[in-house]
Amino acid sequence: MTTKQLIDQIRKKQSFLCIGLDVDINKIPKHLLEEDDPIFAFNKAIIDATHHLCVAYKPNTAFYEAYGIKGWQALEKTINYLNENHPEIYTIADAKRGDIGNTSSMYAKAFFEDLGFDSVTVAPYMGKDSVEPFLAFQDKHTILLALTSNQGAFDFQTLSVNGQELYKEVLSISKSWKNSENLMYVVGATKAEFLADIRKIIPNSFLLVPGVGAQGGNLQDVCKYGMNDSVGLLINSSRGIIYASQNLDFAEAAAKKAEDLQSQMAVILSQ
Amino acid sequence: MTTKQLIDQIRKKQSFLCIGLDVDINKIPKHLLEEDDPIFAFNKAIIDATHHLCVAYKPNTAFYEAYGIKGWQALEKTINYLNENHPEIYTIADAKRGDIGNTSSMYAKAFFEDLGFDSVTVAPYMGKDSVEPFLAFQDKHTILLALTSNQGAFDFQTLSVNGQELYKEVLSISKSWKNSENLMYVVGATKAEFLADIRKIIPNSFLLVPGVGAQGGNLQDVCKYGMNDSVGLLINSSRGIIYASQNLDFAEAAAKKAEDLQSQMAVILSQ
Secondary structure, X not given: OOHHHHHHHHHHHOOOEEEEOOOOOOOOOHHHHHOOOHHHHHHHHHHHHHOOOOOEEEOEHHHXXXXXXXXXXXXXXXXXXXXXXXXXXXXXXEEEEOOOHHHHHHHHHHHHHHOOOOEEEEOOOOOHHHHHHHHOOOOOEEEEEEEOOOOOHHHHOOOEEOOEEHHHHHHHHHOOOOOHHHEEEEEOHHHHHHHHHHHHHOOOOOEEEOOEOOOOEXXXXXXXXXXXXXXXXXXXXXXXXXXXXXXXXXXXXXXXHHHHHHHHHHHHHHO | OOHHHHHHHHHHHOOOEEEEXXXXXXXXXXXXXXOOOHXXXXXXXXXXXXXXXXXXXXXXXXXXXXOHHHHHHHHHHHHHXXXXXXXXXXXXXXXXXXXXXXXXXXXXXXXXXXXXXXXXEEOOOOOHHHHHHHHXXXXXXXXXXEEOOOOOHHHHOOOXXXXXXXXXXXXXXXXXXXXXXXXXXXXXXXXXXXXXXXXXXXXXXXXXXXXXXXXXXXXXXXXXXXXXXXXXXXXXXXXXXXXXXXXXXXXXXXXXXXXXXXXXXXXXXXX
C-alpha cells in the first residue's frame, strides 16, 4: 500500500486507529476454544466488528509464535482474511526484527512477499545494513523502533549521544538510508511531550503510536504534538479494545471501544 | 542446560565451535529438493556428520520463517532431532527478539518451553523489562546483542554514551538486571581487539562470536583477547561449514571444515 492510499483511507473513515491483534488464548472468550482455530475465530470476529472504525490491524508476532505451527497458521489465516476481504486496510506485522543484511532480506521476504503485510516493525540496534533490505520493497513500509512505550525505553534510548538522545540520533541517521521514504517510526504515547521535538527531525513521516489508553498516553496530547498536514499518525490500541469483554458480546464490546476512539479522532480531524 | 554442562562438553570435545544452520533452499544440494522436507533433510545430514566436532548449533529463525509453515516445521523437527539424539549439544535460537514485558514473555515461552532451545538471542534496544522475561527461565541463557559483526554495528553501537561506547554501556547496565547470571553476549569477531576491553566489563560471561572465517575474524586473535578460565567462547561458523560443497558429499565436506576449526581449537585449549 502507498502512503497516499493510507492517508485517503484515514480521511474517508475519519479514523487513524490501529487495532493490535495480540491474541492470548487465556484471555479470549471461553466459547471460542471449541473452534478449530480459536485465535483466528477471535480475530475474524474482531475484524468483522471493527474494520469500518480503524485503518490498520497490527498482529504482534510473539503471540502467534507462542503457539508454534498452529499460531503461525492463525497468523497466515488472519493476514489472508484481511487482504482478501478488506484490501483497503493497512497491515502491520509487529515483529521487531533486524539482523545482518542477507538475513534481514529473508525476514523482509517472509513478511512482505509471503505473508503479504504492508509493513513490519524493525529494531535499529544493528544499523543501516540491517534495515535497508526491508526498505528496498516498493509500496511497503518499515516501521523503525525509535522511542518505545515501556519503562526500559529509558535504559538506552534516551541516553545522550552526539548531543542528543539516542532515539533522536536513530531518527536523524535513518533519514540518510536508501529508500528512507519508506520509513515510519514507533513512538510511545507515554511521552507525548517528546513528539514536538521528534517532529522537528521527521516532520513528514508517519508515526505508529502505541500506549494510548492502557499504557497511559493521552490522545489529545499525542495529536497536539504529533499530527502533521497528512495526519501522520497511527494510534494503536490492543488490549483496551480486543479484551473489552470476555463474554459472548466480545466483538460488539470491542466495536464500542473502537468507536469511542474513532469518534474522538473524527473530532480532532475536523478541527 | 547449565553453563557448567556446556563447559564440560567443551573440555570433552576439545571444541567451542557452534555451527550456524542458516539454510537457504537455493544453496543446498539439488538432490535434497526431492525430499519431503529438504531443509530438515539438510540439517539432519549436517548434524549427523558434525555433532562430535561442535558443541552448539544455531539456526537463525529468519531462514525458517522465510518458508512459512513449512519452514517453522523444519525448525521444530531440527530442534527435536537435536534434543532427542544429542541432548548434550547446546542449542541457540538466533531470533534477535525483544519487546515489551508481557510480549517478551511470549517469545521466551515459545523458544525455551515449546521449542526447547537452551538459549535465544535478544536485542537490547528496548531495555531491561524487554530482556528480563527471558532471564527468568532457569538453566536457559539469553544471548544479548552487544557488538555485532556487520558494518551497521558502527551506526549506533559504537557511539559514545556516558563516556563509553553504547555496546559497553549495554554490557555494564545489563549486569544489574535480575538473573543476569543467565546472560551471554554476541560480540562480532571482526573487532577482535575490542575483546580485551569487553573482558574488563564482563570477565566471566560466555561470548557468542560470529564472523570467524567468512566475515574476516581471526580465531587466534579472538581467543587471545576473549578467552577466560572457563573458555567463555562459542565461535560460530555458518556458511563456511554448511555450504562447503553443494554436491552429494556436502555433509562430508562440512565435517572436514568443522574438523579444521575443531583441531585449531584443540591446540588453543591445550596451550
